[in-house]
Amino acid sequence: MASSYDFRVAERKARRGWRERRRPYAAGVVLASGAGSRVGAEINKVYLPLAGRRLVSWSLGAFARVPEIGVVVLVARPQDGELVNWVLDREVDGAEVEVVYGGETRQESELRALRHLASRIDDGVVDTVLLHDAARPLVSPALIAGVLHSAREHGGAIPGLPAEDIVEVGADGAMLTEQPPGAVIRAQTPQGFRAAPLLAAYEQAAREEFLGTDTASCMERFSALPVHWVRGEQQNFKITYPHDLVIAEQVLAAAEYQL
């Protein structure tokens, strides 16, 4: 027979469960719908094998391991549907991944992901959204958590590495302007923002037919949210050249396939 103590414990647990369900969480959006010019039967590079798994599943796994990330959204191309199912079935264990089909541009794909989350953003269930390029497979859970904390604190956060080898070309196209140390960073992803202003900025950009280069450029134009940068990671590079696949494979092997 249950005692009053048992009931009190059960009540506390129920209350805690309700609070946990009500506590807002972050959404991770992994973009795998890159347009890339296509001439034949080649696959989208984010589905290339890398150290025994497909490129995209390394990012999905990293997001799934961050406790504050409550939902992971994969933005894919409709023609990759079969591959997406295969990857989610075989390589992404223990993570609930919601699939959204992307648009013609990166910005349109991001907008579709945000609209997919819109009801949860409006209800305050999703408070922050992190947008990540699937072509950066070596992102670590620590960097994701760092960007998330900074975005929650300041409004927006972008990871990057100081670009000390960059010089600016002057207005005349010939004179070089020296950059003060630390003035320029090489931006990486995931880029994180408070969810409601992000959705509002993307909806406004769509209405005004503005096309930005990345998430931050759209936010700069349509939102007053302060954006901070957090130190990125050397290993969080974008797979561009064939040699990048070799380096990524070596990084993963050195880390015993655990990021």
Add this chain to the structure above:
Amino acid sequence: MMGTVEHAMLVCHDCGQETRHELAYAGRLLVVTTCTRCGNSIERDVRSQYLRDLRHRMVSKPGRMLRRLRRHPVGFASSLPRTTVVKPWELLEEIRLVWGAAAGARREDPGGHQQRGT
């Protein structure tokens, strides 16, 4: 080209443009990449890594097979006869790929992997 072959658009070091690349894998290892436009290729000597990887795959195979059997019993059972026949040939082709690429890498660069244009 043997082993698992994939094609994807990547930027070629030689062409400097996004071109179609052929990528040949043996197990978890990328062994050869070739730009189908200019023929620029990277061949890696991965023999020791391959043997380590092969050992790992053999040890983890029963667990992976069991997982597939639990998730998709019908698909697993129906693919088993074909896999039993094809797998040894795939393994042989992987070995030929790895040792062929190693020979190519050694010819040009005794230290490791090589880049070659045609």
